[in-house]
Amino acid sequence: MHTSRLIGLSILCIAAGRLPAQYPRFNPPAPIPRGSVPATAPARAVDDDNDDRSGPRLGAAYVIGGSVTAEREGKRLSPLTSLFGWQVEHQIRTGSKDLPVPVTELVLLAGGMEQGRVLPSASWLVGLRGHDGLEGALGPTLTGAGLQLAFAGGMTHAFGDLNVPLTLAVAPGRRGASISLTTGFNTRRSTRRSTRRSTR
Numbered sequence: 001m002h003t004s005r006l007i008g009l010s011i012l013c014i015a016a017g018r019l020p021a022q023y024p025r026f027n028p029p030a031p032i033p034r035g036s037v038p039a040t041a042p043a044r045a046v047d048d049d050n051d052d053r054s055g056p057r058l059g060a061a062y063v064i065g066g067s068v069t070a071e072r073e074g075k076r077l078s079p080l081t082s083l084f085g086w087q088v089e090h091q092i093r094t095g096s097k098d099l100p101v102p103v104t105e106l107v108l109l110a111g112g113m114e115q116g117r118v119l120p121s122a123s124w125l126v127g128l129r130g131h132d133g134l135e136g137a138l139g140p141t142l143t144g145a146g147l148q149l150a151f152a153g154g155m156t157h158a159f160g161d162l163n164v165p166l167t168l169a170v171a172p173g174r175r176g177a178s179i180s181l182t183t184g185f186n187t188r189r190s191t192r193r194s195t196r197r198s199t200r
Helices: 002-022 068-072 190-199
Strands: 055-064 080-091 101-111 119-129 134-143 146-159 162-172 177-184
Touching: 055 101, 080 177, 101 134, 119 146
Parallel strands: none
Antiparallel strands: 055 080, 055 177, 080 101, 101 119, 119 134, 134 146, 146 162, 162 177
16 A cells, blocks of 8 residues: 555656646746836837829809900800819828828810810819818919919818819909819729738
């Protein structure tokens, strides 16, 4: 009987000696000093100033004083006319999420098509856009009446990757002014481009 007890104690001692190897002790991670940022989670600024918002535009314009282009052709034009065109936009990167985004836009429009006329216009606008979607710009616009200075302001509403701008513009002329309200749509493309560049 003493021999069996000794054998049992020996087996227990051998098993106890193997437990640390089979079940290693858990060492808690070292505490992170206050104010430091882990290397695996670096802080990143929100990049909203690389969003290409070029796209179609449509709306309506009210021409105060009549259309000089239509008069030169011996035609009469209703002061309220439709607008269709395209806007090309370029945003300047600031690298900061707190600063408004500088933008430059080239807006090409044609009016009067519902009245059988084509009244082209080209505007180059320079302005700022806030991260809340509010924007304002000004610049020269070229029409059949000559060169004018245009002022524009508006708001862009975001629906997922879809941007829907709404812009009010005023272009004073020599004998009147043109007031236009336009909208359109475009898709957010900065995320796709940055992903492609990172994979190259």
